[in-house]
Amino acid sequence: MDNDIKNAVNYIKSQISGMSSDDRTEHHNSQKISYDKEYKLFSESYDKGVCYLCNKSFLTISKNNPCLHWLLRRCKFKKKHFKSLYEKYDYYELSAFLHWVSAKEKGSKNINNLKEEMSERKKFEITIKWKNIEWTLDCSHNDFIGHGGSQTDFPHWHFQMRIDGKQFINFNDFHIPLSKDDQLKIMLSEDKESGFCHSFGYGGFGMQETMDALKDNFDIMNEHLLAGDAENGTVHMQSIITTTDGSKIDAEVINDARAMSQKTDKTMRYCLDKILKDNKNISRTTIASPSEHVPDIAKRTERKRR
Numbered sequence: 567m568d569n570d571i572k573n574a575v576n577y578i579k580s581q582i583s584g585m586s587s588d589d590r591t592e593h594h595n596s597q598k599i600s601y602d603k604e605y606k607l608f609s610e611s612y613d614k615g616v617c618y619l620c621n622k623s624f625l626t627i628s629k630n631n632p633c634l635h636w637l638l639r640r641c642k643f644k645k646k647h648f649k650s651l652y653e654k655y656d657y658y659e660l661s662a663f664l665h666w667v668s669a670k671e672k673g674s675k676n677i678n679n680l681k682e683e684m685s686e687r688k689k690f691e692i693t694i695k696w697k698n699i700e701w702t703l704d705c706s707h708n709d710f711i712g713h714g715g716s717q718t719d720f721p722h723w724h725f726q727m728r729i730d731g732k733q734f735i736n737f738n739d740f741h742i743p744l745s746k747d748d749q750l751k752i753m754l755s756e757d758k759e760s761g762f763c764h765s766f767g768y769g770g771f772g773m774q775e776t777m778d779a780l781k782d783n784f785d786i787m788n789e790h791l792l793a794g795d796a797e798n799g800t801v802h803m804q805s806i807i808t809t810t811d812g813s814k815i816d817a818e819v820i821n822d823a824r825a826m827s828q829k830t831d832k833t834m835r836y837c838l839d840k841i842l843k844d845n846k847n848i849s850r851t852t853i854a855s856p857s858e859h860v861p862d863i864a865k866r867t868e869r870k871r872r
């Protein structure tokens with residue numbers, strides 16, 4: 567590992583721990599303002615089919631100005647052009663763009679960044695879908711160190727791109743260098759004491775952020791989730807109702823809740839809460855899990871080192 571990066575990690579850790587809570591709030595607020603501004607520009611341009619980075623239509627490609635919108639493949643982007651993209655944009659920049667376009671279309675449900683589905687051998691392993699395209703971003707601990715062989719002996723990551731389910735870029739086609747800034751962010755995120763937490767913001771929430779939010783603020787999320795989201799979309803919610811005094815639950819209650827859910831598009835859990843709110847003899851448990859519509863993480867098989 568580069569000594570520069572180690573020093574930078576320590577420097578940032580000391581900066582963070584030295585900040586007063588006022589400093590933190592101020593830092594957070596100024597970051598939020600620039601984030602909001604950038605996201606708004608992205609979102610408004612996106613709605614017009616225009617890329618906010620280069621200000622050109624998604625349908626265009628100009629070889630002397632490589633741009634991340636090529637990855638949407640609305641232009642004549644070819645595999646051989648990919649190198650010019652990662653030479654210009656680092657991992658976090660590229661990843662942020664893919665998170666944003668995917669979330670813009672379908673919310674978090676097409677971004678599988680679930681930690682429990684990620685292999686322990688990985689620094690990151692994320693599959694993102696957007697329309698007919700699927701990208702997987704993958705970096706093992708070995709890649710991060712730089713695995714053997716003179717061609718690959720530097721910190722890097724791997725990328726797979728499928729169009730209509732067919733391979734377009736394979737994991738082994740490129741060993742994409744991690745920038746110093748990438749390495750710094752990865753190391754800081756792994757360091758539990760650093761106080762550093764990386765996210766692509768509300769514009770790029772994946773399933774992990776959604777499940778975390780659901781765990782932390784179940785009641786708030788329950789108010790806002792739509793039945794369509796809960797049952798076919800992002801999260802699968804299963805409600806279990808039991809009585810605490812052994813009495814039977816009136817089937818009518820369930821039917822009423824179902825009718826209310828259909829009418830209002832609120833989740834079953836939300837409707838049951840409303841209907842049963844005065845009934846003290848009932849206990850409700852909800853199990854929330856990522857929906858089966860969330861894409862699987864496309865797994866890369868690593869060659870064994872000799």
Ligand SMILES: [Zn+2]
Nearest residue numbers: 617620633635
């Ligand atoms: Zn562009």
Ligand SMILES: [Zn+2]
Nearest residue numbers: 709713718741
């Ligand atoms: Zn590798």
